[in-house]
Amino acid sequence: MDWTRFTTRQAMLATVAFVAGWQILVWGFWFLDWIQLAGSASLCGWIGLYLIGLLWTIYGVERAAQAIEMRRSAACARENPLRNTLTAISGGAQETGRRVWNPLDPAAWYYGRRGQRLRQSLAMLGSYTILFILLYLLAHLGLWGKIDPYELPAGGGQDIIKQTVQVQKIIKKKYVINPFSSILFNPPPIDQIQLQLDQETQNLYAVGQGADNGAGFGQGTSKGKVRFIRLEHPDRYWDKNFGIGGDRNMLAEYHSRTKQKVAEETEHIPIAQLASFPPKKSPPLVYIAGAHSLNLSSSEKKILKQYLTERHGMILGDNLGGHGFHNHFFAVMKEITGVDPVPIPRDDLIHRRVYTLPLLPVVVAHGGTVPYGWNIDGRWAVYYHPGALSDAWRDDHAGIKKEVYELCYQLGVNILYYAHREYNTWLQSQQP
Amino acid sequence: MAPISATVGSVRWGQQGFRVLTGLLLTVPLLFTAPATAGPLDELPVARWAKLREAERYQMNIAEKFYREKQYKVAASEYEKYLKLYPEGEGSAYAQMKWAHCQVQDRQLNTAIKDGYQTLLDYYPDSPEAPLAAYLIGRTYKSMGDLRQAKKGYAKAIAGYPKHFVTVMARYDLVEIAAKENDTATRTELLRQLTYDVVRDQQTADECVQAARLLCQHYMAEGKFAEGLKALETTCKPESLPEHLMRNDLGRLPQSLQNFLASKEQTDKQKGEQLATTAVSWFKQQITATSADPMQKPFVARCWLAIADTWAYAGHKDKQKETYEQMLTSLGASDGILGRLAQWYKENNQRDQARAAYARYQDAVEGQNQIAWSFVEEKQYDKAVEIYRKLAVQTEKQTGRWLGAAAQAYRYGGKPDQAIAIYRELLSADAEHAANWHWEIAETLYQFHRWSDAITAYRGTDRFPTNYYRMAHAQRQLKAYKEAITLYRQIMSGYPDQASQALLEIGFTHEEAGEKEPAIKAFKQICDRFPKHSQASRAHAHLNEKYKITVTLGGAKD
Numbered sequence: 001m002d003w004t005r006f007t008t009r010q011a012m013l014a015t016v017a018f019v020a021g022w023q024i025l026v027w028g029f030w031f032l033d034w035i036q037l038a039g040s041a042s043l044c045g046w047i048g049l050y051l052i053g054l055l056w057t058i059y060g061v062e063r064a065a066q067a068i069e070m071r072r073s074a075a076c077a078r079e080n081p082l083r084n085t086l087t088a089i090s091g092g093a094q095e096t097g098r099r100v101w102n103p104l105d106p107a108a109w110y111y112g113r114r115g116q117r118l119r120q121s122l123a124m125l126g127s128y129t130i131l132f133i134l135l136y137l138l139a140h141l142g143l144w145g146k147i148d149p150y151e152l153p154a155g156g157g158q159d160i161i162k163q164t165v166q167v168q169k170i171i172k173k174k175y176v177i178n179p180f181s182s183i184l185f186n187p188p189p190i191d192q193i194q195l196q197l198d199q200e201t202q203n204l205y206a207v208g209q210g211a212d213n214g215a216g217f218g219q220g221t222s223k224g225k226v227r228f229i230r231l232e233h234p235d236r237y238w239d240k241n242f243g244i245g246g247d248r249n250m251l252a253e254y255h256s257r258t259k260q261k262v263a264e265e266t267e268h269i270p271i272a273q274l275a276s277f278p279p280k281k282s283p284p285l286v287y288i289a290g291a292h293s294l295n296l297s298s299s300e301k302k303i304l305k306q307y308l309t310e311r312h313g314m315i316l317g318d319n320l321g322g323h324g325f326h327n328h329f330f331a332v333m334k335e336i337t338g339v340d341p342v343p344i345p346r347d348d349l350i351h352r353r354v355y356t357l358p359l360l361p362v363v364v365a366h367g368g369t370v371p372y373g374w375n376i377d378g379r380w381a382v383y384y385h386p387g388a389l390s391d392a393w394r395d396d397h398a399g400i401k402k403e404v405y406e407l408c409y410q411l412g413v414n415i416l417y418y419a420h421r422e423y424n425t426w427l428q429s430q431q432p
Numbered sequence: 433m434a435p436i437s438a439t440v441g442s443v444r445w446g447q448q449g450f451r452v453l454t455g456l457l458l459t460v461p462l463l464f465t466a467p468a469t470a471g472p473l474d475e476l477p478v479a480r481w482a483k484l485r486e487a488e489r490y491q492m493n494i495a496e497k498f499y500r501e502k503q504y505k506v507a508a509s510e511y512e513k514y515l516k517l518y519p520e521g522e523g524s525a526y527a528q529m530k531w532a533h534c535q536v537q538d539r540q541l542n543t544a545i546k547d548g549y550q551t552l553l554d555y556y557p558d559s560p561e562a563p564l565a566a567y568l569i570g571r572t573y574k575s576m577g578d579l580r581q582a583k584k585g586y587a588k589a590i591a592g593y594p595k596h597f598v599t600v601m602a603r604y605d606l607v608e609i610a611a612k613e614n615d616t617a618t619r620t621e622l623l624r625q626l627t628y629d630v631v632r633d634q635q636t637a638d639e640c641v642q643a644a645r646l647l648c649q650h651y652m653a654e655g656k657f658a659e660g661l662k663a664l665e666t667t668c669k670p671e672s673l674p675e676h677l678m679r680n681d682l683g684r685l686p687q688s689l690q691n692f693l694a695s696k697e698q699t700d701k702q703k704g705e706q707l708a709t710t711a712v713s714w715f716k717q718q719i720t721a722t723s724a725d726p727m728q729k730p731f732v733a734r735c736w737l738a739i740a741d742t743w744a745y746a747g748h749k750d751k752q753k754e755t756y757e758q759m760l761t762s763l764g765a766s767d768g769i770l771g772r773l774a775q776w777y778k779e780n781n782q783r784d785q786a787r788a789a790y791a792r793y794q795d796a797v798e799g800q801n802q803i804a805w806s807f808v809e810e811k812q813y814d815k816a817v818e819i820y821r822k823l824a825v826q827t828e829k830q831t832g833r834w835l836g837a838a839a840q841a842y843r844y845g846g847k848p849d850q851a852i853a854i855y856r857e858l859l860s861a862d863a864e865h866a867a868n869w870h871w872e873i874a875e876t877l878y879q880f881h882r883w884s885d886a887i888t889a890y891r892g893t894d895r896f897p898t899n900y901y902r903m904a905h906a907q908r909q910l911k912a913y914k915e916a917i918t919l920y921r922q923i924m925s926g927y928p929d930q931a932s933q934a935l936l937e938i939g940f941t942h943e944e945a946g947e948k949e950p951a952i953k954a955f956k957q958i959c960d961r962f963p964k965h966s967q968a969s970r971a972h973a974h975l976n977e978k979y980k981i982t983v984t985l986g987g988a989k990d
Contacts, residue, residue, distance in 0.1 A: 240976075291973060320976075322969050339612065342577035345541035359989035364972040365964045369990035370539075375577030387963075388972070391982070399956075400987025407989065 057128045064104040149281035151224030153261040155216020215259040217424035225261040230268040230287045237291035237320050241390040250393045250412045271300040274307050282311045284423035291321020294328040305336045308381045312426040314419040317384040319366040326367035333382050337374045344373040350418045361407035362387025363398050379422050476526045483522040492523050508534035525559030528552045545572050567598035597635040604639040623647040641667045652688040655703035657710040671731050674738040689745035708746035715739045767793050813845035832862035848880040883909045897923045913945040932962040959986035
């Protein structure tokens with residue numbers, strides 16, 4: 001048996017075996033947590049698939065062209081044998097005498113009068129490559145629906161709070177005096193105004209503060225905007241306070257307070273979709289809410305781990321129920337991050353920028369009154385709020401005092417800002 | 433009455449000796465009232481207290497008082513006042529450190545590091561508190577989860593004050609960090625240094641001993657008995673070694689054996705086997721070396737027991753029993769050994785042999801007690817009661833104990849009337865503990881759902897507010913909701929710390945009564961009045977889930 005020649009059937013089987021083997025290899029590496037190897041295997045597989053596809057294309061086009069030529073050649077040989085022989089010697093296409101549109105036919109009018117086969121080959125190569133690229137993009141971006149890469153809004157990027165100087169006019173009291181009075185009185189000039197400069201130390205975010213113009217971050221783009229993305233998981237309450245009248249309010253408040261561009265709506269995605277964001281364009285912050293549990297599969301945990309450690313992401317956990325979610329969240333985050341949770345200090349940056357929050361606001365203390373954090377390489381990779389933070393963001397604010405829900409908004413602004421700021425710093429550090 | 437310090441200060445004695453004496457006198461009550469947590473990191477030595485001037489000492493005492501009372505914000509402002517008034521005083525560095533401690537307690541950790549400990553290092557670099565501040569910078573970063581900064585802080589403390597005891601503490605903390613980072617090599621090296629290289633004194637002994645124990649645990653987990661033993665020998669007297677080896681919080685030999693036994697790897701199982709054999713041979717060596725001395729008999733017995741336990745943890749039940757039998761032969765019968773042997777029989781489902789062993793107890797009463805309990809375990813309650821009754825007759829002074837056990841056996845057996853009859857008997861037989869027997873009667877009635885009788889019985893008891901909760905619950909079972917709510921309201925007014933729980937129960941009682949509106953009102957009240965309590969969490973979740981009410985009220989800052 002000649003091993004250098006394949007039958008069509010054997011070639012088809014080999015192609016199917018290649019695709020199956022490639023996928024098994026990629027998922028095997030993924031399962032073993034060898035992410036780098038999985039990525040390399042995936043890339044090698046795509047290259048292999050392109051080459052195999054190209055061979056099939058050449059084979060298919062050549063067979064079709066030969067069949068057409070054969071038919072035409074037989075007809076031509078009957079009518080004009082000499083011309084047929086000359087055309088065969090020159091390697092050109094048989095002239096048909098009519099306008100041919102079929103791209104598989106080398107005699108198609110758009111291939112010209114000379115070198116039709118070369119032009120047909122180039123056209124087929126170009127078309128095949130374009131189609132393959134489209135297929136690749138579809139597989140990577142369209143697997144979970146449309147993925148918008150996350151881009152930061154462009155702008156300043158520094159968090160130094162500007163101190164505003166307020167000019168306060170103090171007008172001295174004027175006295176109406178009887179000039180004929182026996183009492184000596186030295187009234188001040190009527191229009192004397194004493195100016196007093198009063199420094200206001202409120203921590204107000206100044207729009208466009210920082211090096212560049214406009215509100216936003218140095219690594220941002222003009223298309224970039226702050227988005228609020230919630231992760232789906234099996235707990236019944238994962239989507240509590242989602243959308244208009246819920247966390248959408250927080251996004252709107254973030255915009256009104258920071259003047260940074262924000263998305264029109266808040267979003268929710270499955271955890272697996274986090275892996276589909278392009279590197280360096282993944283969300284700086286994702287939100288996980290729950291009341292009873294946080295049951296994640298091992299692959300979801302791997303994706304979250306990769307998101308936190310390799311993509312520099314951050315998770316905001318919000319307890320909307322009680323000890324069940326509290327315990328699950330702590331166990332899962334410990335497993336994912338590999339570090340122990342610690343109480344976040346009151347004077348930590350996350351509690352001081354954009355607003356200074358000396359105390360933690362809670363709606364109800366489902367998991368105590370202390371916020372916990374998981375610190376990775378000196379930054380908070382996970383922030384856990386123990387008391388239904390997003391309940392306070394709703395239209396009804398859960399009926400709590402204005403003072404407390406205002407603090408809840410401020411905390412939300414701080415966390416969103418912290419995550420984006422850290423992500424921006426990381427992007428800067430990644431630049432060559 | 434004027435404060436002592438003021439009175440003393442008003443007399444201008446001006447002599448150093450008197451000042452020292454006064455300082456000591458004022459310090460003595462302070463030392464006695466110091467919190468249990470006080471240690472070298474938050475105490476001013478007596479000698480330095482004596483050097484404080486009257487006014488300084490007065491201010492310092494005020495600050496210390498608030499610190500001891502855990503009013504950290506007030507204490508911080510008092511320490512700050514001291515620093516403003518006496519920036520060059522003897523206690524300035526100490527006040528600065530305590531101010532930083534107050535910030536730590538108030539969860540202002542960054543402020544504590546930058547404005548507290550670092551300021552101390554900058555302004556008082558030669559003070560006795562400076563090494564502590566250097567160490568505490570590292571420790572504070574560690575408690576913030578910033579291990580990178582923590583390691584830097586510890587390294588600075590070790591480099592800056594190599595002979596100070598904080599170096600030992602810093603190394604000990606670095607051991608913990610290395611464990612978190614899975615850096616076994618660094619961890620083992622640090623543990624070795626702390627175990628063998630550091631000179632142990634009063635201030636360093638604790639860390640060194642702990643490190644030696646951790647090193648022992650590390651070696652035991654690797655199956656290296658000799659190295660583990662060598663480390664553990666540095667922590668205790670030779671006669672305590674067998675117990676220390678067999679305790680999981682110290683030598684951790686049992687857990688290591690269990691881990692090896694549970695492993696699926698054959699090499700691990702072999703390691704475990706080797707570890708058990710080595711340990712047993714070491715215990716036997718100790719027995720051989722000391723058995724000639726009659727004074728060492730208790731030590732020998734402990735070694736034998738350690739051998740038996742080692743075989744048990746290594747999965748050799750037969751060898752465990754053999755060891756007990758060898759003990760009986762060489763040491764003679766004792767209740768301790770017989771008890772162990774009987775326990776072995778029980779675990780191996782040979783209950784008659786177990787009872788036979790109990791019957792050989794020198795303390796016959798305890799032996800009978802164990803036999804009775806073995807009947808209870810086998811659900812042969814009448815036999816157990818019979819023995820308890822005999823014991824009650826035999827030991828008149830312990831009638832209450834044995835009859836109480838008999839009643840309890842009846843309760844286990846689902847015979848409340850017989851149990852109550854015994855408790856009634858006890859009311860007169862053991863009148864001294866009548867209140868307890870009243871309570872047990874009520875509990876028996878409650879346990880067997882005789883709600884009306886239980887309510888009547890609880891009325892005669894004095895364990896507040898548990899009896900009120902029980903009565904209210906019984907009323908709810910009888911559908912007497914108003915009475916139940918009245919009882920809960922009594923708890924609320926009498927026991928303010930129980931108010932949130934009682935209010936929650938009121939909510940659930942209204943719910944059971946089909947009164948939806950008052951129930952919702954009660955749940956909302958909990959959220960509003962006690963937002964930081966766990967009951968508010970339950971009420972909030974209940975309102976959300978059952979009534980789909982999102983406006984729950986509440987809100988707090990902490």
